[in-house]
Amino acid sequence: MKREDINIRDPFILPYEGKYYLYGSRGSEVWEDNATGLDVYVSDDLENWSEPKEIFTRTADFWADRHYWAPEVYAYNGAFYMFASFKSADRCRGTMVLKADKPDGKFTVHSEGTITPPDWESLDGTLYISKSGKPYMIFCHEWVQVNDGEMCAIEMSADLKRAVGEPILLFKASEASWIAEAQKNKGIYVTDGPFPYRCDDGTLLLLWSSMGEEGYTEAIAVSDNGDIDGNWVQRDELLFKKDGGHGMIFKTFDDKLLLLLHSPNKHPLERPAYFELEDKNGMLYVK
Template sequence: MKSYNLLMILVVLASLISCKNNEKNEIVLPKYPVTLGDPFIMLYDNVYYAYGTNADDGIEVYTSDDLLSWKKASNLALRKQDSWADRWYWAPEVYYIKEKNKFFMYYSADEHICVATSDSPLGPFAQDVKEPQLADEKCIDNSLFIDSDGKPYLYFDRFNDGLNIWVAELEDDLKTIRQSTMTKCINVSQPWEEVWPRVNEGPYVLKHKEKYYMTYSGNSYESPFYGIGYATADSPMGPWTKYDKNPIVQKPDSLVGTGHSAMFTDKNGKLRIVFHAHNNPNNIHPRLMYIADVRFSDDAVPVMSITGEIIKPVIAY
């Protein structure tokens, strides 16, 4: 045990010595990537909040001022005891709803879609009623979209014919699904999506120049060919038409397993996209968070593309 402790001390000293010192001889500590799968970023009150899949007992949250350096909150945003399920907390998305003065977290637990609320973006988020939004059916990746007329919709994945994406209207409580409105959006239909297995998942919808854009991921998250495509529609309920040059993200900059994205507007009004990739070409976990820019062309039907240098966020100590 003593020799082990000595070895650890030597490793730490070697790491510190190897770090580059600035002009004031201050030690610059090593930087580590943000390990979040299915990441989502919200800008609120001039602070960025990142949520994602990582913890076994809930949902983590990180904060940043610049999208580059992040700090992990000491407490979970969502804890196991505040959710109906006791495992598999995935793909959280968080929105501040001004009319309700609440933060809403949409997330998956034990392969069911759920929603929890909080008075703070840091949590704790909790379910008022500890049950899924669809109690009798496995679904994942629920994503909120509120149209310009104030009408709310929920997009999510259903486990029928592989994974495919559906939409439904929400009641004004932003929790209750109007099941009679459930409508299929997209399923596996393009060659790039057919590597393995039958998966269209991780929807995120925004509106641009009266056109609705849905980003989604194809192939299994375990596959190095996991990627991001998009579809367009004239209504939140569809019908949806996939972009014929999909995917728009697949194996960029030597990354593999790139997918499950969401979009947000940064402090300068620039539209960004956040997604995860495998830890490295040989290991899936823990997945890492990345950020890039989103651009729309000037065509009659604007084409969406991912541009600019890909940002690799790091943990700040």
């Protein structure tokens, strides 16, 4: 398959041992109430991809039947861990952790339920390791429940099976200057797709998405102490503002720094898109 043939939202790439593994929310099922699984695509060059391989399959006893969203896979402590969000008709959306022994292996449930609070509508959990080595999940407390979407974090146990303590609030979507006036008028402020990135000079950034004047966006918040518990300041200038978002950052095997996001943000036209980045003076810029 060519990249332009792949219809997914919320793309995530894991470079591992000479191959690129692409995960995302299935375009065909993303808004449906009968989700069946999650896939991986594999590539050597980021343009030519394998057919999708199902790596998580809904079983009869699995609690969620819809909205299998935003899978992210990390190599951690000798195994591969997937953070993905799920929902059912009678339970809040939340992010769980799944586990496999290889990046395209069969993932099975690892965490003890959702890491996000069970009575919160939450999504888009991503892994962050603090300066002291503690794992955290950064996630969104969704606007459908709180109107002013929140970006939160919660400490996890070292084995990634459970939450430790209570969530901490990083910031609210309304703190961003660039939020579209139409959203403000409705009193709705979306938070989507957090992804932490540490700059070469040690500055900690958090990519996240919402709705700007030109559509879905990729924005940046900056921690004032270089860690998860700092004060987060919103950058006024967007990293990407024209109808694309839910991004992440990875390095290619030839050491290019790439932003990956889905664009456009219209079903069923979503495709993975890359943009080369420059890491300069504690900030990211599209080249």
